[in-house]
Amino acid sequence: MRPVWKENPSPAYQAIKAIVLGGFALAIVVPILVVISTSLASDQDIIEAGGYVLWPSHPTVKAYETLFSGGLMGRAILVSVFVTLVGTAIALAVTIALAYATSRPVLFGRPVLLMVLFTLLFAPGIIPMFLVVKQLGLLDSLWSLILPGALGAFNFVVLRTFFMNVPGELLESARIDGASDFMILRKIIMPLSKAVIAVVGLFYAVGFWNAFFNALLYLNDTSKWPVQVILRTYVLQGKSLSADQLGVEPLPQPQSLQMAVVVVALVPIAMVYPFLQRHFTKGVITGAVKG
């Protein structure tokens, strides 16, 4: 409902609004739609349309069958899934423990908090990071994609702010009943914070799935490449997905194969997006306003 004091907008003003918002939304939707359609298009569709297809009139999943028949894409997906799941689990454990410990006035709480906040101010730099990862013997290991991302300052601040708002009396009474800090975290704090932990977990998961540069920096072994690096090499740089990497002849049109790679990188994000969207506004705002 329009409040009474608000004047009715002129048609010109409304048209401008519609054009701006509509144009912005179309600019996002159309490229994604074209990519999905082209990945599902038959060779005939692609040749008729001269490259890209807005709507596949003879839909086929041949591009996906070809993509998964060879080892390349299947392996990359396994790598990305492993890094995302293990990375998220480790990052959540580390972040929750640290955020809880610093959310209460405890010994060393303040210096540790400052240690985390300083990471917001300064980045150590690519070369020293590379040297540390190399010294630890993690080059060409998937742990090089996981461990350096195990604590994000932003996620830490979001969780800590939330934990600080859990009433102290609740923890006090549990402590009198003999619960340890770990028990309190497991039985009181975490059940109360399910929603915000889920949001932070999804943020981590999206970050691990999307990470590209760490893989470029730390992995020489192409058999350990995650999906993002495959996407860069075979679609963005246009290296040909040749038959020996895929196995099946004859290959479908290169466009539909390439677009299938794009869709593979896109699908997990699209799957978690509804959950993210439902919850993230809350997380972002508590983190930004009170952090």
Added chain:
Amino acid sequence: MVLLMVPGVVFLLVFFYLPVLGNVVAFQDFQPYLGIMHSTWNGVQNFVNLYDNPDFWDALRNTLVLAGAQLLLFFPVPIGLALIVDSLVSNRVRRWFQTIAYLPHFLSWVLVVTLFQQSLGGAGFVNNLLRQAGLDPIPFMTNPDTFPLLVVAQLVWKDAGWAMIIFLAALTTVDVSLYEAAAADGAGRWRRLWHITLPSLRTVIVLLLILRIGDILSVGFEQFILQRDSVGPGAAEVLDTFTYYAGVVGGDWSSGAAAGLAKGVVGALLLWGANSLAHRLGEPGIFQRRGGS
């Protein structure tokens, strides 16, 4: 409690503070087979070399140009979008728009640049359409002169919707009776925008501006490294990509580390300066003066 801090603190020491100390290689003639302990120290020689290296100055100039373009051209977009969305009467249209507009934030830079390439690249569908219409294709993705605009367009596509959230949230906190009173006193749409809406957004705008300024030297690193080949280092080389290509790819570890360290220090100073300026203007900023929370 102390036990719960151990994993996090170990992480910080190994993957943050150790590399911070590792920046000493910027003052060494670092050789990987000798390691940090046995490489010879050479004072500020690496920084002198950088000073004489035209590629470094190119990278610095590109960083400032690209970061400046992103700051000036990107920053107002989410505010404008938020104002329009906030003025929508239909909740359904608003929800639809938000659902679409937030999505690209969660896509990786590889995916975003790929989508741009498939749309605007030499063989992309926009140029396909132009060719079918008998027109000359436009080299959106490879023209070094328009690269700053391309970079801003990509950032707007990816993050303008997401950045809008925070302004939308701030807009809901504005007291409606202020608008009502102003309207009763005869203030029109634009007057209310200028005297009520924008002042209420001031704190959030300042906060986000500080964050962006502190981040200014690091902006879009993946975005640039992905497009450095197609646009050329002349326009797309920034301090971070210079560090990577000189150090890791080229083997000149010390120059790379020196450039990286210079970037880190200047970035931290910028953030600090912007935050102090915000305090001076009476805004809370991000780092409170006395400890904070």
